[in-house]
Amino acid sequence: MTPADLATLIKETATAVLEAHDLDSSVVPDAVTVERPRNPEHGDYATNLAMQVAKKAGVNPRELAGWLTEALAKDDAIDVADVAGPGFINIRLAAAAQGDIVGKIIAAGDNFGSSEIYADEKINLEFVSANPTGPIHLGGTRWAAVGDSLGRILEAAGAEVTREYYFNDHGGQIDRFARSLVAAAQGQPTPEDGYGGDYIEQIATRVVEQQPGALDGDAATVQETFRAAGVDMMFEHIRTSLHEFGVDFDVYFHENSLFESGAVERAVDKLKDNGNLYESEGAWWLRSTDFGDDKDRVVIKSDGDAAYIAGDIAYVADKFDRGHSLAIYMLGADHHGYIARLKAAAAAMGYDSDRVEVLIGQLVNLLKDGEAVRMSKRAGTVITLDDLVEAIGIDGARYSLVRSSVDSSLDIDLALWTSQSSDNPVYYVQYGHARLCSIARKAGEADVDVDGADLSLLTHEREGDLIRTLGEFPGVVTTAAQLREPHRVARYAEELAGVFHRFYDACQILPKAGETAAPIHSARLALATASRQTLANALGMLGVSAPERM
Structure with missing residues (x-):
């Protein structure tokens, strides 16, 4: 019996007990809380349901708890149920019911931990979306790991997920990138507002090699040649790096397409028609304060050019027009202002702003000998995805980036994440899986x-x-999906590995040499098999490999 099964039993029992005493059973909540007591001596699980509903039902909490324990104790799955304190109920499962969890895990296999709670959701999950002006830096790498893991967890919760990369190929940063390439090709210093690093020189060289006349013509022609070719080369590098990192996208959405297709113009016209765009000082402004933003935003500037938010408005509309029921944006630490802005854009266009979620990720530092590593020769100014993978490997990189809440900044210690010891979290979890595979082979x-x-x-x-x-794994996955917190799965995997290692040290799983196999060995092998499956499922949701040998 899993915690979810027990919660259902308690709910059904509470409903029946209240009705038997002519009390209102509608006070029983749909979701009944079942937790493990801090002190194992108190039982396997505990619930506060009696205290939660007693007042609403018009009965004393301890009295209601007494009725519930009496009824629960009659169920074959319950060994002991008793009342504690002001109305807590402590429960100890019968051995057969507790062992039933193991059989369920083995039967479910790869699907253990999955649910259908989001079966009706079609989610657009946008993450990374780094400008194609340089390699992906550590902040973007964090979103690659977290975003891909979140997508896997949401899918495990039943959602249909579209992983989307917003390709910023429109605007001033692309012009600066092109000017940097031209300067490198001409042997000139990097422009003051340009991009530096070996990759700029490498791309500039490739453009000239592929197009020998790239530097011929007027400045505008040369600029456009290097812009078009350079963006393609840079983005191909980004896609390759992400693919090798285990991250692939269903949609690569080009910002420029919003302008070329007329989507921006149509969005502006709609906002004018519905009165959510007004003219002032020669510019057109979105009434974003009407929808919770801290100020109104310029959409069309006084010179007639579209402001950056114009693309945002057209883009959020496009996401919902493609049939998505929820749009999740994963943005960097410097994008807090986008939360209210994007919600206001959706609301102004007539969509439900609650269906827009913006997750903000904090910065990442790479530490060597206790000091932050500041610069990559490859990128010029930042540490990149490729640098991190080169330093600690794909599994180490993904796990280190996903195991902490994105709400907090993150320090990655090179010495820790390259060590082959129990101090290294990913090594500890993977070693647990490898040990379980070894048990299966020996069995x-x-x-x-x-x-x-x-x-x-x-x-x-x-x-x-x-x-x-x-038994807690399905609940962990559900919570991780609901709160958009993949780190919960990583921390669970570490807890499970630790509990398994303690079980391994205390219980002889297989018969010793010369010893005849007994029923307890089969039972413990089943428990080990369920543990191996659960660890593999958890690692799979994080996009981290589950090695069979280490």
Whole structure:
């Protein structure tokens, strides 16, 4: 019995008990909280339901808790149910019911942890979206790891997810990039507002090699030649780096297409028609303060050119017009102002602003010998995705970036993440999976299998700890999906690995040499099999490999 199964049992029992005492059963909430007590001696699980609903039902909390424990104790899945304090209910499961979790995990396989809570959601998940003016820096790399993991977790929760990269190929930053390439090709210093680094010289050289006449013609022609070719080359590098990092997108959306297709013009016309755009001082302004923004925003400047927000407005409309029910933006630490701006844009266009979510990620630092590594020769001014992967590997990079909340800045210590020790979180979790795979191989040699295993034999304290930890995985995934917090899955994986290692140290899983296999060995092998499956599922949701040998 998983915590979710127990919550359902408690809900059904509470409803029946209240009705039996002629009390209002509608006060029982849809979601019943079931938690593990801090002190294992109090039981396997606890619930505060009696205290939560007693006043609404017109009964004393301890009295209601007493009725509930009496009714719950009659269920074959419950060994003991008793009242604690002002009305808490502590529950200890029967051995067979607790072991039932193991069988369910093995039967579910790769699907263990999945649900259908978002089965009706079609989510547009936009992340990374780095300008094609240089390699992806550490901040963008963090979003690559977190965004891809969040997409996997939302899919595990039943959602249809479109991973989208917004390709900024329109605006001043592209002009500065092109000027930097031209200067490099001409052997001139980098423009004051331009981009530096080896990659600029490399791209400039490639443009000239592929187009020998690239420097011929007037300045505007040369600029356009290097802009078009340079952006293509830079973006191809970005796509390749992301692919090698295990991150691929369903849609690469070009900002410029919003202007070329007339989408921006249509959005402006709609805002004028619905009265959410007004003219002042020769410019057109969005009434964004009417929708929660801190100030109105210029959409069309006095010179007739579109401001940056014009593309944002057309783009958010495009996301919903493509049939998405929810648009999630994952933006960098310097984009806090975009939260109210994007919600206002959606609302002004007639969409539900609550269906727009903006997640803000904080900065990342790479540390060597306790000091921040400041510059990459490759990029000139920042550490890149390629630098991080080169330093600690793909698995280390992804795991290190996803295991902490994006709300906080992150320091990645090179010494820690390259060490092969239990101090390295990804090594610790992967080693747990590899050890479990080794057990499976040895089980075959010892002629022990899980078929027909008597899971009620799993009564050791460490077995119970491991079973209850396994049972929490679906709830962890659900919470991670609902709160958009993939780090919860990573932290769970570390907890599970630790509980498994303690179980391994305390319980002989397979028969010793010369010893005959007994039913307990099959039961423990089943528990190990369920643990291996759950660890693999957790790592899979993080886009991290689950090695069979280390």
